[in-house]
Every structure is written in C-alpha cells, then in structure tokens.
Amino acid sequence: MRDDELFSFEDARQRLGESFDPLPVPAIPPADPDLDRVVVELRRLRDASAALAMSEVELGDIADRLGEVASLLESRVAGPADRLETMWKGAGTRRSNPVSGPENPIAPPVDFVGCDDGSVMATVTLGPAYQGPPGCVHGGISALIIDHMMGLANHWGGRYGMTAHYELDYRSPTPLLQPLTFRCWVHEVDGRKTWTHGTIHAGDRLCVEARGLFLEASVPVPGQPGTRSTVADGSQ
Numbered sequence: 001m002r003d004d005e006l007f008s009f010e011d012a013r014q015r016l017g018e019s020f021d022p023l024p025v026p027a028i029p030p031a032d033p034d035l036d037r038v039v040v041e042l043r044r045l046r047d048a049s050a051a052l053a054m055s056e057v058e059l060g061d062i063a064d065r066l067g068e069v070a071s072l073l074e075s076r077v078a079g080p081a082d083r084l085e086t087m088w089k090g091a092g093t094r095r096s097n098p099v100s101g102p103e104n105p106i107a108p109p110v111d112f113v114g115c116d117d118g119s120v121m122a123t124v125t126l127g128p129a130y131q132g133p134p135g136c137v138h139g140g141i142s143a144l145i146i147d148h149m150m151g152l153a154n155h156w157g158g159r160y161g162m163t164a165h166y167e168l169d170y171r172s173p174t175p176l177l178q179p180l181t182f183r184c185w186v187h188e189v190d191g192r193k194t195w196t197h198g199t200i201h202a203g204d205r206l207c208v209e210a211r212g213l214f215l216e217a218s219v220p221v222p223g224q225p226g227t228r229s230t231v232a233d234g235s236q
C-alpha cells in the first residue's frame with residue numbers, strides 16, 4: 001500500500017461503514033463563569049513567561065506577586081487526589097484534559113470539529129512554549145495532541161479504547177507560529193481493536209503522520225472502589 005493510500009481520510013466514512021454513527025462531543029459549561037477567565041489569564045502568563053529570559057522586566061517583583069496569587073489559590077483549592085475524585089463526579093475530564101481542556105492552562109487549547117467524512121479536524125497555532133527544534137513544535141507535543149485527537153476520532157466513529165500501540169513519522173519540520181491542520185480518523189476496526197490514523201499539515205505540506213492501535217478497556221475510577229470505567233471523559 002502506498003503512503004498516500006494509507007494516509008487518506010476521505011474514505012474514513014466508507015471504512016466505518018454502517019458502524020459510523022457520529023457521537024457528538026457537546027461543550028460542558030464551567031461550574032463558575034470566571035473559571036475559564038482565570039485559565040485564559042494563566043495562558044497569557046504561560047506565553048509571556050516563555051519570553052521572560054531576554055526581557056527587561058523586574059523579575060523579583062513579578063515572582064513576589066505571582067507567589068502571592070499561588071499561595072492564595074493553594075490554600076483554597078482541593079489537593080490533586082481529591083480533585084481526581086471530583087473530576088469523575090461532575091464535568092469529567094473534558095474540561096481539564098491537557099489538549100483541549102478549558103480548565104487546563106497547559107492545553108494550547110485545541111478545538112476540534114467532527115467532520116461528515118468520519119474524521120475529526122482542528123486548526124491550531126502553537127507558540128514558543130511548545131518549541132522543540134528551533135522554530136518548530138516539540139515532537140512530543142505533536143504526539144500528545146494526535147493521541148488525544150485519535151481518542152476523539154474513535155468517539156466520533158462510535159469506538160473507544162486505550163492506546164496500546166502508537167507510532168509517528170515526522171516527515172518534515174512542524175512550524176511554530178503558523179496554523180497547523182490536525183486530522184484523525186478511524187482506519188479499521190476488528191472486535192476490541194481500533195486502528196486510527198492521523199496527520200499534521202502546515203498548509204499543503206505533510207509534517208507528521210501517525211498510526212495508533214486502541215483496545216477497548218476499562219480502568220478503576222478514582223475515589224469509587226470497585227467501579228471501573230471505559231476510556232471516555234467521565235462527564236455525567
């Protein structure tokens with residue numbers, strides 16, 4: 001099979017056949033409208049902090065002021081183990097995952113759309129916080145985004161599973177500060193197994209292609225002994 005045949009999303013819907021019954025991923029509103037605003041400000045800090053080294057900012061003062069805010073928050077929010085438990089009782093992880101979660105400051109964020117052809121697509125421009133080679137996206141960041149997006153493509157195609165095997169070919173440099181198009185789609189299914197493919201393009205140029213094998217599985221739910229859940233986002 002030629003590469004361009006292997007990495008073709010146009011026929012994703014045909015490959016899924018009768019099993020393609022799109023499962024949308026509706027947005028979940030924040031518990032507090034100011035929550036998303038806080039994270040937007042944290043992302044501004046994240047991006048500004050990537051440029052601190054060569055700046056003329058009085059860093060001692062900045063560190064003191066940020067320390068005050070961090071201390072204020074730490075004393076009032078749940079610890080990480082408690083937060084993991086509450087996450088599985090409310091909005092789930094959709095709002096907090098590290099790729100698209102509006103509550104997660106490390107998420108770029110990436111906003112996905114499900115397409116009629118069976119694929120999911122996202123366009124995102126990444127900044128210096130995600131740099132690997134000079135001017136380029138870190139390969140692990142590309143892998144993170146595609147892995148998560150494959151999970152969504154599985155969901156969109158009526159499948160689910162944990163990543164069992166995942167491989168990438170970095171075909172050309174993936175630029176920072178330019179719109180990148182991510183696409184993922186279910187390539188093949190067989191029992192518990194789902195093979196999912198993905199690509200990143202900068203304009204027409206192929207940067208990354210990926211293949212993943214996902215296996216239907218369940219994991220224990222934090223804070224709910226004896227309860228297991230499939231790999232979804234836990235939202236109720």
Ligand SMILES: CCCCCCCCCCCC(=O)SCCNC(=O)CCNC(=O)[C@H](O)C(C)(C)COP(=O)(O)OP(=O)(O)OC[C@H]1O[C@@H](n2cnc3c(N)ncnc32)[C@H](O)[C@@H]1OP(=O)(O)O
Nearest residue numbers: 025147148151152155162163164165213215217231232233
């Ligand atoms: C709105 C909602 C959105 C929700 C959107 C959410 C998106 C989240 C997406 C994130 C996805 C992740 O990162 S998940 C996190 C990373 N992944 C993990 O942590 C998984 C860790 N691994 C495991 O727990 C386990 O290995 C499993 C569950 C994957 C599989 O274990 P198992 O169930 O015991 O399976 P096992 O019997 O060994 O194998 C079953 C069959 O699969 C094959 N197989 C198993 N592993 C492999 C492998 N690596 N490569 C090839 N083949 C394999 C076996 O040969 C066998 O084939 P045969 O003999 O039957 O032919």
